Amino acid sequence: MIIKRKLYTIYIIALVLSSLLLAEGAAAYWIWTPSIGRWINPKDAPKETPKEQFEYGYSSYQEKEYKKAISEFLKVIRSYPDSEYAPEAQFHIGRAYEDLEDYYKAYLEFQKVIDLYPYSKRAEEVIEHEYTIANLFFTGQKRKLLGIEILSSLDKAAEIFLKIVENAPYGKMVDVAQYKAGECYKKLERYPEAIEAFHKVIENYPGTPLVDDAKYQIALCSYEVSPESAYDQQMTEQALKGLEQFASEEVSSPESERMDEAILKLKEKNANHLYDIGYFYQSRKKPDSAKAYYQETIDKFPGTMAAKEAQKRIDALEGRASKALEDSDEKTKKSWWKIW
Template sequence: MTEIQSPKQDATARRRRMQLVSAIRISDLGTANGHRLVIVVCAALAVGSAWPNCAHAKWVWTKETGWVEPARLPSGTPEERFRLARVLMAEKQYASAVAELQELIVKYPNSPIVQSAMLEITEALFLEGSYAKAFEAVEQFLQKYPGSERARDAIQREYAIGCNLMATDPEKAVTVFEKVIKHQPFGPLADDAQVKIGDCYAKQMDYAAAVLAYEKAIREFPESEWAMMAHYRIGECNLLRAKTTANQTGPLAAARDGFDRYIRKYPDGKHAVEARERLTEVTLLQANKEMEVAEFYLRIKKPKAAAHCFGLITQEFAGTEAAENAREGIKYLKGIGALRP
């Protein structure tokens, strides 16, 4: 016979359920391979509720396992070991998860779940922040399963690894992005990776290499959404190269050409204003550089060579202070008879 609770008893039961819910701490661990992982720690016994019945125990929920208590989860079959590794990842025990998955792969090399286990290792290492090891794990997966339906997932993970490495090891990141392109030369991430290579070189202040990388991105992916940015960065890197090298003539000319091309191709582009400002800056730097050459010729008493430089400045950099000074220089040389045949 079913016991009928009084209104007072029923209210007490409801109150205890509410106390249970309020005692539950939910920690959202984000996503792993598209599945949301949640840990729930219960501080009291469930009383007639749908929550796991637990007293001072840790329960973990994943899409594959539902609610489980890790300590009691079986680990006999490959599938059970895989589920255990997923639970360990949910608890952020990444090293233990990797060890479990590696043991699974060694013990059951022919199991269909090995492919998923290898990918899961890349995920665990990535979440742990071991990006170099995660990269190696991705490469191992792609070497073993080059035609896998999940190769695209692996390459996406590889690209993410490269992005995370840029801040701490841009040189290694270049290697990662080159692999992304090698695996899928015309894939959806190939143009992104090529531009990122340029960014990595720029971070290392290797501006010449950065320019080559951006030019390659424009040449091989002309319709890419990154093409406009690559055009701007070519001018920017050439300007930076001019500021950090003794021989400024070539880099300044390249920077001027780069910004000019950007403005002509993208007059209303995202960086059009900055490109015009940089173009003005480069023009002034070039004009001043030419003035230094003219003054050098004056110092070594070669007035005709100096006059030639002054003439070029008035033509190439009209409207600048340098052009006005150049005109004054020519006037002065004529006045003292230095330009007579």
């Protein structure tokens, strides 16, 4: 009986001691933090001051432990959001992702400095980093998905260039950023967006040396759009006018040969438009109206296939050529007209 009592006493003492130890462990494992209003594990607790916490994160950054540095910088932002070290921590998160070569994520983190801390002393430096990242994407750097570089990033380059313009509309690089956004859209064959971007270079930065280049790019993009808009004569005429202006000014460009080819095609297209109207009137037995449009085709676009055909039809209408030409059908005409 005495032995049983002793064993029972030992059991109770052991139970109490284990409870105390568990309670002590639990108390040490989670503590209430008034500054952030939640329980946290002490090992994840921030340092006592924002300066100490930032310096701890920065030491990891200097040692190239970028993921750890990001984690420690986040503690500055979450625990001391109103401190002077919060924007610094956010900036260095961007730098850490940049060093990890996760460039789009780096851009997003850099942009948070502008969005959350608009008066940060790092604002200009942020824009420089964003410009560097945009240029990387513009020149072929692929974007990562799950850590793997697989996504083409011209669209992201355009996004970042335009964000730079939005961030600092009067900054030192905005005219170039606006122009490069247009180049991105042009490479993506998103020509209407490219035209809009190049127009903004001319409208918003009239003093930039890029104005002439922007006009040239508008002309080329208009040419690319015009075949898709068979009845948009204004677009075709705008493209032709722009290209002819550059040809007359002898503006040097690596695309000069392509520009000459584009001018010829646009002239042919405009000539075809006038010829079509003349053909329409001829088919409706209105020879005077038909001849007027045929003559305009010849006068405005001499040397084109349409002008040569227009002359034949004028001759036929005036009895100077075979009636067989006058009776030619649309299918015959289309055999030479369809040049695109």
